[in-house]
Structures are given as structure tokens and as C-alpha cells.
């Protein structure tokens with residue numbers, strides 16, 4: 001049950017609300033208690049003023065040694081309230097007069113039979129009152145105790161202490177009522193808020209539940225389906241859009257993979273078919289001359305080589321895609337590597353009477369994967385020779401331009417139609433499929449330029465077709481002079 005976000009949200013919400021309400025109730029109770037106490041104290045103070053005024057007036061009317069006692073009895077009779085106890089003590093702590101005696105019915109008694117004036121807490125309060133001009137305090141007794149007030153006054157040249165006790169019972173009852181109200185209001189508020197919170201959480205999370213079940217139904221077969229976006233601007237809308245764009249990218253990647261597989265199998269099917277056909281023809285004829293067998297074996301060999309070439313290229317690209325092609329950089333001179341490659345391609349160029357020319361370059365030290373760069377240069381040279389007519393010219397240059405070495409291979413071939421130029425780096429793309437396969441000795445599968453571009457990019461450089469028209473084409477590779485560490489793992 002706690003695995004549900006809705007339940008967890010509701011529990012958290014209710015817990016926080018409970019805490020807030022309890023703190024609020026405690027604060028309210030405290031404020032209420034304090035103001036009740038203050039009101040009681042003000043009341044006691046005013047009562048003492050009135051009592052002393054009456055006492056003063058009565059003393060003047062009396063004579064004899066008990067004049068204060070008699071005046072006190074009159075004042076007590078005048079000011080007696082149900083919940084109040086009055087008492088006057090002389091400086092020695094002897095009680096002069098008290099309302100507990102007049103009349104006896106007004107005497108407040110505690111549950112144990114102890115009167116407030118005879119309790120020990122009253123004695124303590126009385127002792128303290130002699131040390132202070134005015135004193136408020138608490139005295140036990142009655143149902144909920146008394147609020148006590150003591151003040152000094154003089155009469156006939158002597159100092160006395162007037163003590164007034166006020167029962168705290170009505171105030172305590174009121175405070176208990178407040179507490180009882182909180183005791184039922186808080187649980188009901190929490191219950192209502194919890195139920196409301198649960199439904200609110202359920203309503204807010206309903207789109208998430210809908211999205212997750214929708215997402216659960218999306219698989220390879222229906223990758224084109226998208227999540228419904230209810231409100232583009234809110235968080236859930238944002239989530240749905242992010243998920244949809246993830247599906248877009250996945251879909252594109254699936255599509256690329258599918259096309260790659262289809263193209264790869266298509267490319268592999270042709271040499272395999274030739275191999276099978278040639279072998280079947282050779283086997284079907286009973287008697288064949290050694291020349292005929294040699295010729296068949298030559299075809300088989302050529303197609304097997306072509307197959308090997310395609311499989312190797314595919315393997316390279318697959319590893320490159322997975323980021324698992326380990327580069328092995330080392331220090332060497334780029335101009336020397338280019339010179340070696342030009343030298344190797346010379347035989348191919350000679351066969352087509354193509355003038356292959358490398359314009360001598362200055363020393364170009366570089367730290368790179370030599371065998372990969374060799375592969376890229378040979379690919380470009382191979383293409384330049386392959387797509388240039390007999391008697392043409394291929395020129396290779398290598399120079400430094402700022403932070404890069406620029407390696408350019410220019411041919412005088414027929415060029416690439418402008419509308420197809422953006423696609424020539426795509427995998428398996430060939431301008432003229434029939435011609436490229438027929439003309440190549442190893443057979444072009446349209447992977448050479450994709451691999452070459454990947455090699456340049458793996459070295460943090462780039463490969464571009466910088467010019468192509470009816471007079472020929474120029475491919476340029478830009479390779480950074482300074483190697484970067486990350487180039488070692490592509």
C-alpha cells in the first residue's frame with residue numbers, strides 16, 4: 001500500500017497537517033490561558049482597591065482595638081462574591097479577619113476537607129507576601145485551585161496584608177472546553193483533509209497512470225504511437241513531450257538500423273548469388289578445360305574478396321556505432337603517410353593512365369591512429385581514381401591551415417550531381433549503383449565515404465566534399481594538429 005505515490009502523498013500531507021494543527025492548538029490554548037490569567041489578575045487588583053476603600057471608610061466609623069476586624073467584616077459582607085475568599089493578616093502573620101468565617105457558608109473547602117486558607121500552599125504564599133508589596137500566586141484547594149493576590153496596606157499606623165483568593169474553576173472549565181473542542185475538531189479536520197488529499201492526489205496522478213499504461217503498450221511494432229499531451233505547459237505535459245521526443249529518437253534509430261540491415265543484406269546477397277551461380281556452373285559441366293576452371297576460380301576469388309571487404313566495412317561501422325572501436329594513436333608524419341598512400345595507389349592510377357600527383361608538403365607531425373588514417377586516405381584515393389575517366393588527373397595536397405592539417409584530393413572525374421551531394425556520406429549510398437559495382441575491382445558497397453567521415457570525426461576532425469562539378473571533385477579532410485585525449489576511445 002505504501003508503494004502507491006497517492007497513499008504516500010496523502011500520509012505525508014496528513015502528517016504535516018496534524019503537526020501544524022497540534023502546534024496551532026497548543027499556541028491558541030496557551031494564549032487563551034495567559035489572557036484568562038491576566039484578566040483574573042486585573043480583576044483581583046481592582047477588587048482589592050474597592051475592598052480597601054470600603055475598609056478605610058468603615059474603620060473611620062469604628063473605635064476600639066477590634067475596629068479593623070469589625071470594619072473588615074463589614075467590607076467582606078459588602079464585597080463577598082461566591083468564588084472569592086478575603087483575609088487580612090497583621091505583620092506577625094496572625095489572621096485579623098477572613099471571609100471563611102463570615103458567613104460560614106461562603107467558606108470554600110477542598111475535596112479533602114482542607115480550606116484554602118489552612119492549606120500549606122497558602123502558608124507559603126502568605127510568607128512570601130510579607131516580603132513583597134504586591135504579589136500574585138497560586139494556592140491549592142477547591143476544585144481547580146485559586147488565583148491569589150496579596151497587597152500591603154496600613155491602618156492605624158500598622159501594616160497589614162490583604163489576601164484575596166479567586167477560584168480558578170470557571171476559567172479552568174472554559175479552558176477545558178477549548179481543549180475539548182480542539183480534541184474533536186482536529187481529528188475531523190485531519191480526516192476530511194486526508195480524504196480530500198487522497199482524491200486530489202488521485203486526480204493529479206491520473207494522467208501519469210494513463211501515460212504509464214499507454215507507454216507500456218508501445219513496442220517495436222507500434223513505435224509510431226505517441227502519448228497524449230493534455231496540457232503542454234504543466235509538468236506532466238513536459239514529461240509527455242520528453243517521452244514523445246525520446247520515442248522520436250528511438251524510432252529514427254530503429255529506422256536507421258532497419259535500413260542498415262536491409263541494405264547490408266542486399267549488398268551481401270549479390271556476391272553470394274554470384275559465388276553460388278559460378279560454383280553451380282562450374283560443377284554442372286562434366287568436362288572443363290583448366291583455363292575455364294581458372295576463370296571460374298578467379299570470379300569466385302574476386303567475389304569472395306568483395307564479400308570480405310563489405311563484411312569488414314560493416315564490422316568497422318557497427319563497432320564505431322557502439323563506440324567500441326579502440327583508436328591506437330601514435331606520433332608520425334602525416335605528409336609521409338600521404339606520400340606512402342599515393343605510392344600504393346599509383347598502380348591503380350597507372351592502369352587507367354591517370355596522372356596521380358602529390359604536391360610535396362612541409363613536415364606535418366601528428367598524433368593519430370595511423371592505420372585508420374591510411375584507410376581514409378586510400379578510400380579517397382581509390383574513389384578519385386575509380387570515378388575519373390582514363391587519362392584524367394588526381395592531385396593530392398597536404399598543408400596546415402590554422403589548427404588543422406588540410407588533406408585534399410582533387411580529381412578530374414565527372415563529379416557528383418548537386419542534388420545527390422548531401423547524400424554521398426550516407427551508408428550504402430552510391431550515385432550510380434550499377435556503374436560503381438561493375439567498375440570496381442573489389443566492388444563498392446557505398447560504405448567507403450561513411451567510414452572515412454567517421455575516421456575524421458573520431459580524430460575530432462571532419463571530412464567534406466568541398467567542390468564537385470563537371471570538371472571534377474575535391475574531398476578535404478580537416479585533422480587537428482594537436483591531438484585530444486578523448487580521441488583514443490571512439
Ligand code: ADP
Pocket residue numbers: 379383384387411413414415416424429430431432436443444445446447448449450473
Ligand atoms: P563506393 O564504395 O561505392 O565508392 P563510397 O562511400 O566511397 O562508396 O562512395 C559513395 C558514392 O559517392 C560512390 O558510389 C560514388 O557514386 C560517389 N563518389 C565518391 N567519390 C567520388 C568521386 N571522387 N567522384 C565522383 N563520385 C564519387
